[in-house]
Amino acid sequence: MTATTDQTATAATSAKLSPYKRFTPTRGNFELWSWVFMRASGILLLVLVFGHLFVNLMLGEGIHAIDFAFVAGKWSSPFWQVWDMLMLWLGMLHGFNGVRTIINDYTEREGTRWVLKTLLVVATVFTIVLGTLVIFTFDPCIDPNSTLSVCTK
Amino acid sequence: MTATATQPSSDEQKAGAVPTFTVTLKVQRYNPEVDEAPHFETYEVTAHATDRVLDALHQIKWEQDGSLTFRRSCAHGVCGSDAMRINGKNRLACKTLIKDVNPDKPITVEPIKGLPLEKDLVVDMEPFFDAYREIQPFLITNGHEPTRERIQSQADRDRFDDTTKCILCAACTTSCPVFWNDGQYFGPAAIVNAHRFIFDSRDDGGSQRLEILNDKEGVWRCRTTFNCTDACPRGIQVTKAIQEVKRALLTSRF
Amino acid sequence: MAQAATAPKGGGTLYRGREGMWSWVAHRISGLLLFLFLFAHVLDTALVRVSPEAYNQVMEAYKNPVVGLGEAGLVAAVIFHALNGLRIIAVDFWSKGPKFQKQMFWGVVIGFVVLFVPFAIRHLTNVFTH
Amino acid sequence: MQIHKYDVVIVGAGGAGMRAALESSKRARTAVLTKLYPTRSHTGAAQGGMCAALANVEEDNWEWHTFDTVKGGDYLVDQDAAEIMCREAIDAVIDLEKMGLPFNRTPEGKIDQRRFGGHTRNHGEAAVRRSCFAADRTGHMILQTLYQNCVKQDVEFFNEYYVLDLLMNTGPDGIERTAGVVAYELATGELHVFQAKSVVFATGGAGKVFKTTSNAHTLTGDGMGVAFRRGLPLEDMEFFQFHPTGLAGLGILLSEAARGEGGILRNADGERFMERYAPTIKDLAPRDIVARSMANEVREGRGAGPNKDYVLLDLTHLEPAHIDAKLPDITEFARTYLGVEPYTEPVPVYPTAHYAMGGVPTNVETEVLRNNTDVVPGLYAAGEVACVSVHGSNRLGTNSLLDINVFGRRAGIAAAEYAVDAPWVDLPENPEWLVEGMVEGIRGRESGERVVDLRKALQETMDRNVQVFRTEASMKEALGVIEELKERYANVVVQDKGRRYNTDLLEAIELGFLIELAEVITLGALARKESRGGHFREDYEARDDVNFMRHTMAYRPPVTVEEESPSAPFADEVTLDYKAVTVTRYQPMERKY
Ligand SMILES: Cc1cc2nc3c(=O)[nH]c(=O)nc-3n(C[C@H](O)[C@H](O)[C@H](O)COP(=O)(O)OP(=O)(O)OC[C@H]3O[C@@H](n4cnc5c(N)ncnc54)[C@H](O)[C@@H]3O)c2cc1C
Ligand code: HEM
Ligand code: SF4
Ligand code: F3S
Numbered sequence A: 001m002t003a004t005t006d007q008t009a010t011a012a013t014s015a016k017l018s019p020y021k022r023f024t025p026t027r028g029n030f031e032l033w034s035w036v037f038m039r040a041s042g043i044l045l046l047v048l049v050f051g052h053l054f055v056n057l058m059l060g061e062g063i064h065a066i067d068f069a070f071v072a073g074k075w076s077s078p079f080w081q082v083w084d085m086l087m088l089w090l091g092m093l094h095g096f097n098g099v100r101t102i103i104n105d106y107t108e109r110e111g112t113r114w115v116l117k118t119l120l121v122v123a124t125v126f127t128i129v130l131g132t133l134v135i136f137t138f139d140p141c142i143d144p145n146s147t148l149s150v151c152t153k
Numbered sequence B: 001m002t003a004t005a006t007q008p009s010s011d012e013q014k015a016g017a018v019p020t021f022t023v024t025l026k027v028q029r030y031n032p033e034v035d036e037a038p039h040f041e042t043y044e045v046t047a048h049a050t051d052r053v054l055d056a057l058h059q060i061k062w063e064q065d066g067s068l069t070f071r072r073s074c075a076h077g078v079c080g081s082d083a084m085r086i087n088g089k090n091r092l093a094c095k096t097l098i099k100d101v102n103p104d105k106p107i108t109v110e111p112i113k114g115l116p117l118e119k120d121l122v123v124d125m126e127p128f129f130d131a132y133r134e135i136q137p138f139l140i141t142n143g144h145e146p147t148r149e150r151i152q153s154q155a156d157r158d159r160f161d162d163t164t165k166c167i168l169c170a171a172c173t174t175s176c177p178v179f180w181n182d183g184q185y186f187g188p189a190a191i192v193n194a195h196r197f198i199f200d201s202r203d204d205g206g207s208q209r210l211e212i213l214n215d216k217e218g219v220w221r222c223r224t225t226f227n228c229t230d231a232c233p234r235g236i237q238v239t240k241a242i243q244e245v246k247r248a249l250l251t252s253r254f
Numbered sequence C: 001m002a003q004a005a006t007a008p009k010g011g012g013t014l015y016r017g018r019e020g021m022w023s024w025v026a027h028r029i030s031g032l033l034l035f036l037f038l039f040a041h042v043l044d045t046a047l048v049r050v051s052p053e054a055y056n057q058v059m060e061a062y063k064n065p066v067v068g069l070g071e072a073g074l075v076a077a078v079i080f081h082a083l084n085g086l087r088i089i090a091v092d093f094w095s096k097g098p099k100f101q102k103q104m105f106w107g108v109v110i111g112f113v114v115l116f117v118p119f120a121i122r123h124l125t126n127v128f129t130h
Numbered sequence D: 001m002q003i004h005k006y007d008v009v010i011v012g013a014g015g016a017g018m019r020a021a022l023e024s025s026k027r028a029r030t031a032v033l034t035k036l037y038p039t040r041s042h043t044g045a046a047q048g049g050m051c052a053a054l055a056n057v058e059e060d061n062w063e064w065h066t067f068d069t070v071k072g073g074d075y076l077v078d079q080d081a082a083e084i085m086c087r088e089a090i091d092a093v094i095d096l097e098k099m100g101l102p103f104n105r106t107p108e109g110k111i112d113q114r115r116f117g118g119h120t121r122n123h124g125e126a127a128v129r130r131s132c133f134a135a136d137r138t139g140h141m142i143l144q145t146l147y148q149n150c151v152k153q154d155v156e157f158f159n160e161y162y163v164l165d166l167l168m169n170t171g172p173d174g175i176e177r178t179a180g181v182v183a184y185e186l187a188t189g190e191l192h193v194f195q196a197k198s199v200v201f202a203t204g205g206a207g208k209v210f211k212t213t214s215n216a217h218t219l220t221g222d223g224m225g226v227a228f229r230r231g232l233p234l235e236d237m238e239f240f241q242f243h244p245t246g247l248a249g250l251g252i253l254l255s256e257a258a259r260g261e262g263g264i265l266r267n268a269d270g271e272r273f274m275e276r277y278a279p280t281i282k283d284l285a286p287r288d289i290v291a292r293s294m295a296n297e298v299r300e301g302r303g304a305g306p307n308k309d310y311v312l313l314d315l316t317h318l319e320p321a322h323i324d325a326k327l328p329d330i331t332e333f334a335r336t337y338l339g340v341e342p343y344t345e346p347v348p349v350y351p352t353a354h355y356a357m358g359g360v361p362t363n364v365e366t367e368v369l370r371n372n373t374d375v376v377p378g379l380y381a382a383g384e385v386a387c388v389s390v391h392g393s394n395r396l397g398t399n400s401l402l403d404i405n406v407f408g409r410r411a412g413i414a415a416a417e418y419a420v421d422a423p424w425v426d427l428p429e430n431p432e433w434l435v436e437g438m439v440e441g442i443r444g445r446e447s448g449e450r451v452v453d454l455r456k457a458l459q460e461t462m463d464r465n466v467q468v469f470r471t472e473a474s475m476k477e478a479l480g481v482i483e484e485l486k487e488r489y490a491n492v493v494v495q496d497k498g499r500r501y502n503t504d505l506l507e508a509i510e511l512g513f514l515i516e517l518a519e520v521i522t523l524g525a526l527a528r529k530e531s532r533g534g535h536f537r538e539d540y541e542a543r544d545d546v547n548f549m550r551h552t553m554a555y556r557p558p559v560t561v562e563e564e565s566p567s568a569p570f571a572d573e574v575t576l577d578y579k580a581v582t583v584t585r586y587q588p589m590e591r592k593y
C-alpha cells in the first residue's frame, strides 16, 4: 500500500545525521495518482455525501427519524446499497490517503511513523470490510417478529 | 563648506520633513555559545517615518548591542539576504517600512522558520540551497550549440518571466507549513526555479526535472496554503508556478 | 552539517498566515474529524447486523443534545471540507484559480453559511424540541 | 587554523568572480571564496543592461563602442583594453545567452537592444541601441545565470569566508609569486589559509567609503585594501562616479529615465534650479553636471527637508498612467522606501556614490601590476575591484556588466593556465599572523571607540568634502579627519566577543579598509589639479591633458611582521606615482555631446 513511504534502513540512518538530506529519491507515480485520486474522489464524495445527508437528515423528520426501520427501508433497494458502498469505499480511501499525508507531515521518527501507519491501514481495511459486509449481508428481517413491510410481504 | 549645518531656519519643517517616533522591537536572540534556547529581548529605537525594519536593527546593532546578528547586504530588496519573520510573517527587513507594521505595538522580529538556527536571526541556508541545486537549475540542451544566440519568441520568453525574478531569499520556503514539519519537502523556491527552466523553450531538461519533482518530497507535498505567494518579496506567483508544474506532470505538456 | 541536526529551529510565535493557510488548517482538521467519524459511524451502523434492538438502542442514546451538537459540528465540518475541497480543485485545475484563491475562500465561507445555517436551525430544533 | 590547497583561488563570487570560476574550474582545481552567498553579490542590483555591438536592431560595430567608451572616460581610458572589451563584448553576450540568460527578445526572437547614455553610432552622430537587457534586472539575471552554471559545473564555493590577507613568497626560482590567501570563516570564527598557485581578486567596489551610495553595505573595498596593505599599488582611485538621482539618505538608484520622461528637479523653494546651470537642456544635462548642480543647491542652503540636504525630483505634473507605464521602478522604490507617493509628492533625491573607476591595476591579461611595468606572477584581478583601465575617469552606463564578463573570463583562463605550469610556492612562515593580529587585536580590546562613530565620521566627511565638489581646502579637511580616524581606529572596540557569526568584528575590520581607501581616494584627488570625468575640482575646473593625462598610482609600504599592533595596520604615508595612458587610435578631444 505504502510503497513510496518505505525507507531502507540505511536511508533512515543517514537521515538522522542530516535531517534535511532527502531520503533516497523515489521513482514512480504513486504520489501523483494519490493526488489525482483525492480530487476525483472528492468530487464524487461531494455528490454522495450530500445526497446521503440530505436524505437522512433533511427529508422527513430529520435525524430523529433514523432507526432500524429507516435503515432497513433504505437498504432494501440496491440503489442505496451501491450508493452507500461507494460512499464508504471512496470516503475511507480518501480519508486514508488524507490521514496518511498528515502522518507523513507530522511524524519525525521512523518508528512512530510506522506504528501510526500500521494502525491506519488496519483501521481502514477493517472499516471497509465490515461496512461492505454489513451493507450486503444486511437482513432487514433479522428479527423473526419483524413488522417491517419488507418482511411481511 | 558646511553651509547646511550653520543655517538653522524657522521653516525647517517644510516639504519632506520626516517626523520621528519611538518604536519597540522584540527580537529573538540566540547565541549558541552561551544560550540554551532562544529568547526574546526588547529594544527601543528612534525611527523616522521612512525607516525600514533593517534600519531599526542596524540602530540596535550599532548603538545598543553590537552582538545582535543578522544578514544583509543590498538594503533595497534585491539580494535576498535579510528574510526574517516580522510580526509573524516572512518579509525582507530592508523592504518593510516600520510604519507599515503597526509601530504602536512592539514589533516582533524572529528568524525564518524551519532551517537550523545558527545565531540570533541567522539560519543555516545550506539545506535551502541544497534543494535548489537538486532540481538542476541550469539550462540543459541537446544537440550542438548554435553559433549565434538561440532564437526565442517574445511569447516564449514571457512564459517563464515571473519565475526568473527569484532572488533565493527563502522567504517562501520558510513560510511553508509543509516545510516546517521535517524540512524534507523541496520547498517552493526550488520549484519556482525548476519552473523557470521547465517552461523555457530553449531548455531540453524539462522531463528530467519533472521526474525529480515527482518525488514524494516534490510538488505533490504542496497543500496550496499560499503562504509562499504571500511572502514572496518579488511578487512572484509562487503557488501558481507550483500548480503549473503539477499540471505539467499530469499532462506531460510544458 | 552534522551540528545542524541539534540546532534549535527557532520556534517562536505563530506564523501569521492568511486565507490560504487558515483554510488549509481548517480543511485538515475537518478532514481528520470526518475520517474519525466515518470510522465510528460504520461501527455503529454495523450494529444493524447484530439486532434491531441494539441498533435502535444506540440510535436512541444518540438522541440527546450533546450528540446533537456534535452532529451539527460534523455537518459543519463536511460542508466546509467539501466546499473548500472544490476551491482547492479550482486552484489546481483552473489557470486563474491561484489568482482568485482569496475570493474563492470567501465564497466558501458564504456557501458555508448558506448551507449550514438552515440545516442548523432545523436540526437543532429537532434535537431540542423532542 | 586550517590549511587548504588549490591550484586557483578566486576571491569574490559576483559577476567577475563567477565568470572567472567557470573558466578556471574547467582547467584547474579551483575554489571560490566569498563573503556573501554568491547570489547576493551586488552585481544583482544592476538594472540597465550590458552593451555589445550585436547590431541586432540597427547598424553598429565594436569600434564605435570603443570610441564611446574612450570618450565617455574622458580619454583616460587605456585604449588597448577598451578595444579588447568592446570586441569581446559580442561573444560575452552570446555566451551568456547560451548559458541560459533570458534576454528580452526582438519580434524576430533575437536579443533585444535599447539605447543608453553615451552610446552612439559613428562616433557620436546619434544614439544607438546597443544595450542588451533582461527587463530591468539585467544584473540579477547575469548573477543568477552565472551561479546556475557554476552549479552545473560543480564549482567549489566557500560561502561566508572573508578574505583578509594575501600571501606572497619567493618561489623556487627566486621570483616573488602569489602563495595564497588567508580567510576568516564567519560561521565559526576560524582562520583558513588557502595555499594557491594563482589568486583572482573579484571583490567588487568600495562605495561604502561614502555615506550616500547605491552600493551594498558589504561593498567595503576589501580586495583593494588587502592588496594595498601588501604593498601593491592602487590606480586612479580618485575617480568615483556619482549618479545624480539616488533616493535621498538611502542612495538607492533611480534610473535616469525619470528625467527623460519629464521629471523636474526642484530645490526647497520649488525653483527649477537646472535652468540656472544648464539653460538650454536643463534637467537633461549630462550626469556630472546635474550631480554638481544638485550638490550646489544643497551647499548654498536651498536644499529641501529638515536638514536641507536633498533636492526634489518632481513628477507630479505627469499623468499617473504615464508614470506607471514608463517609470514603474521609481514609483515602487519611492513608495516603499520613502513612503512618498510620486503621483502627488516630489521625490527627495541626492547624488549617490555609484562606481569606483579605479582599483587594483592590471594589464589586459588581468595580471596584477606591482608597478608601472611588472606583474605579480599568479595574481589576477577583474571587475570593479580592478582597474584595467577601460573606464578611465568616468564609466559609461552598461560597461561594467560588460567589464566583469569580459575580464572575468580572461582572468579565469589566465589564472588556470598559469597554475598548470607554475611551481608551488611555499607558504610564508606563520601565514596567518596579520589576520590573527587584526582579529584578536580588536576582539581582545575591552574599551574604546565604537565602530559606528568612526564610520559615520568617515562617511560624512567624504560626502561633504570629496564628493561631487572637491577643492584643496575640502580635501585637506577630509584628510585631517581621516588622519584622526586612523588613530582612533587603533582603539576600536566591539561588543561581540564570540566566535560564531561575529559580524560585529567583521564590520570593524571592513571599516579599516574603508579608512585606508578613503585616504588614497582623497590623496589622489588632491594631487590631481584638474577636472576630468567623475573628478571635479572647483579650483581647477578644466581638464589638463598636459599635466594630468596619466593614471595615478598610489603606494604604501607593505605591513611587516615587525608591526607592533597589526589591528590597525595603516601606512604612515602613501606615495603617489603616475603611469602613462595607452592611446591607440583616439587622440583626446574636447568632450561634449
Ligand atoms: C544600483 C546599481 C546599478 C548598476 N547598474 C549597472 C548597469 O545597468 N550596467 C552596468 O554595466 N553596470 C551597472 N552597475 C555596476 C555593476 O553592477 C558593478 O560594477 C558590477 O556588478 C561589479 O561586479 P563585481 O563582480 O566586480 O563585484 P560584485 O558583484 O560586487 O561582487 C563582489 C564579490 O566579492 C565578494 N567579496 C567582497 N569582499 C570579499 C572578501 N573580503 N572576501 C571574500 N569575498 C569578498 C562578495 O561576496 C561578492 O561575491 C550598477 C551598480 C549598482 C550599484
Ligand atoms: C465531501 C466531499 C469531499 C471533498 C470535495 C473533499 C475534497 C478533498 C480534497 C480536494 C482534498 C485534498 C486536499 C489537498 O491535497 O490539499 C481533501 C483532503 C482530505 N480529505 Fe476530503 N473531501 C471530501 C470528503 C472527505 C471525507 C468524507 C473525508 C473523511 C473520511 C475526508 C478526509 C480528508 C482528509 C483527511 C484530507 C487530508 C487533508 C490534508 O492533507 O490536509 N474528505 N479532501
Ligand atoms: S520565490 Fe520569492 S520568496 Fe521564494 S526565494 Fe524566490 S524571491 Fe524569495
Ligand atoms: S506555502 Fe507551501 S504548501 Fe504549497 S502553496 Fe506554498 S508551497
Ligand code: FES
Binding pocket: B071, B072, B073, B074, B075, B076, B077, B078, B079, B080, B081, B082, B083, B092, B093, B094, B095
Ligand atoms: S538586504 Fe538585500 S534583500 Fe534585504
